[in-house]
Amino acid sequence: MSHHEHPLIVVKDLVHCYNSTRVLDVPHLSFCRGKIYALLGPNGSGKTTLLNIMGLLLRPTSGMVLYEDTDLLSNPGLMKDVRTRMTTVLQNPILFDMSVENNVAYGLKIRGIPREERNRIVRECLAMVKLDGFQERRARELSGGEAQRVAIARALAVKPQALFLDEYTANVDEKSIEVLDEVVVRIRRSSDTTVFLVTHDTRQAHRLADEVISLFAGKVVRSTMENLFRGTMARINGLSVFDTGRIKMEVVADKQGQAHAAINPRDILVSLQPLSTSARNSFRGTITEVLSEGAAVRLSVDAGEVFKVLMTRASFQEMKLDVGTMVYITFKSTAVEVL
Amino acid sequence: MDYLLDGIATALQLIVTLDAEVTHCTLVSLQVSAIAILLASLVGLPCSFLIGMYDFHGKKTVITLFNTLMAIPTVVIGLFVFSFISRQGPLGVLGLLFTPAAMVIGQFLLATPIVVALSYAAIQGIDPRVKMTALTLGARSHQVIITLLLEARFAIIAAVIAGFGRVIGEVGSAMMLGGNIRGYTRTISTAIALETSKGEFSLGLALGMILLTVALSVNIALRYLQHKSK
Numbered sequence: 001m002s003h004h005e006h007p008l009i010v011v012k013d014l015v016h017c018y019n020s021t022r023v024l025d026v027p028h029l030s031f032c033r034g035k036i037y038a039l040l041g042p043n044g045s046g047k048t049t050l051l052n053i054m055g056l057l058l059r060p061t062s063g064m065v066l067y068e069d070t071d072l073l074s075n076p077g078l079m080k081d082v083r084t085r086m087t088t089v090l091q092n093p094i095l096f097d098m099s100v101e102n103n104v105a106y107g108l109k110i111r112g113i114p115r116e117e118r119n120r121i122v123r124e125c126l127a128m129v130k131l132d133g134f135q136e137r138r139a140r141e142l143s144g145g146e147a148q149r150v151a152i153a154r155a156l157a158v159k160p161q162a163l164f165l166d167e168y169t170a171n172v173d174e175k176s177i178e179v180l181d182e183v184v185v186r187i188r189r190s191s192d193t194t195v196f197l198v199t200h201d202t203r204q205a206h207r208l209a210d211e212v213i214s215l216f217a218g219k220v221v222r223s224t225m226e227n228l229f230r231g232t233m234a235r236i237n238g239l240s241v242f243d244t245g246r247i248k249m250e251v252v253a254d255k256q257g258q259a260h261a262a263i264n265p266r267d268i269l270v271s272l273q274p275l276s277t278s279a280r281n282s283f284r285g286t287i288t289e290v291l292s293e294g295a296a297v298r299l300s301v302d303a304g305e306v307f308k309v310l311m312t313r314a315s316f317q318e319m320k321l322d323v324g325t326m327v328y329i330t331f332k333s334t335a336v337e338v339l
Numbered sequence: 340m341d342y343l344l345d346g347i348a349t350a351l352q353l354i355v356t357l358d359a360e361v362t363h364c365t366l367v368s369l370q371v372s373a374i375a376i377l378l379a380s381l382v383g384l385p386c387s388f389l390i391g392m393y394d395f396h397g398k399k400t401v402i403t404l405f406n407t408l409m410a411i412p413t414v415v416i417g418l419f420v421f422s423f424i425s426r427q428g429p430l431g432v433l434g435l436l437f438t439p440a441a442m443v444i445g446q447f448l449l450a451t452p453i454v455v456a457l458s459y460a461a462i463q464g465i466d467p468r469v470k471m472t473a474l475t476l477g478a479r480s481h482q483v484i485i486t487l488l489l490e491a492r493f494a495i496i497a498a499v500i501a502g503f504g505r506v507i508g509e510v511g512s513a514m515m516l517g518g519n520i521r522g523y524t525r526t527i528s529t530a531i532a533l534e535t536s537k538g539e540f541s542l543g544l545a546l547g548m549i550l551l552t553v554a555l556s557v558n559i560a561l562r563y564l565q566h567k568s569k
Contacts, residue, residue, distance in 0.1 A: 055475065057471065057474070057475065080479075083474070083477055084477035087475050087476055087477070088475040089475075090468060090471060090472065090475070092468075093468070093472065094466050094468040094469055094472055096469065096472070096486065096489070096490060097489075097490055098489070106473075106476050106486075107476035107477055110476060110477050110478050110479075110482055111477065154476065155475075155476075158476060158477065
C-alpha cells in the first residue's frame, strides 16, 4: 500500500445521539491522505456532526475515530497532539478582534513559529486567498466574503494534515466562492492535506471532491442526493407510489408513511414528445434553466416539482432546447431512490 | 456668594501651589485605591474566568451574590473588616487597624465584586465561536484563556476602571478602617468630610475638585473603552 493509499482517518461504528435521538450512525468510513472528500446531504443529515467528530470538536456517543491506525477517543494524550495537526473552519467562522495578520498568524504563534517565518507564511496564505496586502486591516471590519477567506488562510497557515471545511461558501459572495473553490483545488494539487468539505450543493461536491459521501438522516447512502423530494409513500392499486403533494411517482420500495425520494439527474430522459417505453414515470414540464457543465448540459424542468436533468450537449442541440421549451421527462420507477 | 467665590479662589491656590496637605491626601488616596484595585483584579479576573468558563453547581447563586455585593454600602464593609482587625478581633494581633493596609483590605472587598461581575458579563459577551476557533487552531487551555482575555480586553479594562471609580471616592470604610490620621491614612474623601465639618471650606473644596477630576478622568476612560468594545 503506498503512502497515499494508507488511510489517514478511519471511523468505525460511530453513533451520535442528541437527547436520545440517533443523529449519526456510520458503521465504517475510511479517508485517504491528500484527497478531497465531500460530505453531502440536506439539513439535519448529520454531515456537520460527522465533520465535528472527525475534527475532534465533538465526542461521539460511541464508536472509534482512528487517526493513522490509533483510536483517538481512548487516547486523550494523542488526541491533544492530533488536534494540532488538523483544523476546522466553522460554518460562519469568526475572526479574532485583531488585525488580519494576527488572525492568520494565530495558529503559528501557538506552535511557536519564529517571527520571520510567520510573516512569510502569512504572506503566502493571504496570497492564496487573494487578499495580498490585507495584513494591517482590522479583521472585524472586513466583508463576509473577505472574512471567510481570511478564516481559510488562517487554517491553511498551520499546514494541517486534515482540513475540515463546514459549508465554507454559505453566505459568501460569488467572487469569494470562486476564489475559495480555487483554493481547495490548489490544496489538492500542492499539498498532502486531506480536505473534508461539508456542503449541500451537489454540483460543488462533485466538481471539487475525489469522493462524495452522501448522508441522509444520519446514515451514509448511495444516493447522489439530487432531485430530493419530501413526501409520503402509499399503496395505490397494488403499486408503490411516492406523493410529493404536487406530483405522484411510481417507485420500487416497501417503505410506508413519510419518506424522501431522490432521482439521479442522469436517469431522467428528456423528449419533445411522450416516450413509449416501459418507464413508469413521465411528466410534462417547461425548461426553466439551462446550465452548461462541460460536455453536458444541466436543465431545470418544472413539471409540478422542479427536476434537474443532465443530458449531453449533442442531444440538447439536436432537440433545439431552450428556456421555455415544453418537454417530457421520463424515468423508471427503479431510478427513484426512496430514503 | 463671596463665601463661595473666596472658597473656590483659595481652593485653586491650594492646588496650584501644591499645598502639602492636599498633595498628601491625594497621594494616599491614589496609592491605597491603586493597590486595592490591583489586588481586586488579580483575584477578580481569574474568578470571573472560572465562573464564565465552567459550569458548576450553584453558579447562578454565586453570580447573584457578586451582583448583590456590588451595591453593598461601604460602611458595612468597613464594619465587617473592623470586626476582624480590631484589637479584640481574630486578626487583632496583626495591628492592622488604622493603617493604609486596612484601608486597602476594605477597598479590595469593595472593588472585587465589581471586577468579577462586570468582567464576567464581558466574558459572557464573547462569541462562543471564539473559544471553538482557538481550539480548532490548536490552542491549549491557557492559550484559550489568553485569547478570550484579549477578545474582551476593552470590556475587562472597563470593569477594572469601574472598580477603581467605586473605591477612589468612598468614605465609609476608609474612615472606619484608616481612622483619618493626618499624613498617614487621610484620603481625599475622608479629608473633605473632616475639613468641611471643621469649617475649612476651601480646603474641602480644593480636595473636592481633585476628586472630581479623578472621577471625571475615570469616566471618560470608561466611556471611551465601552465605545471601543462595541
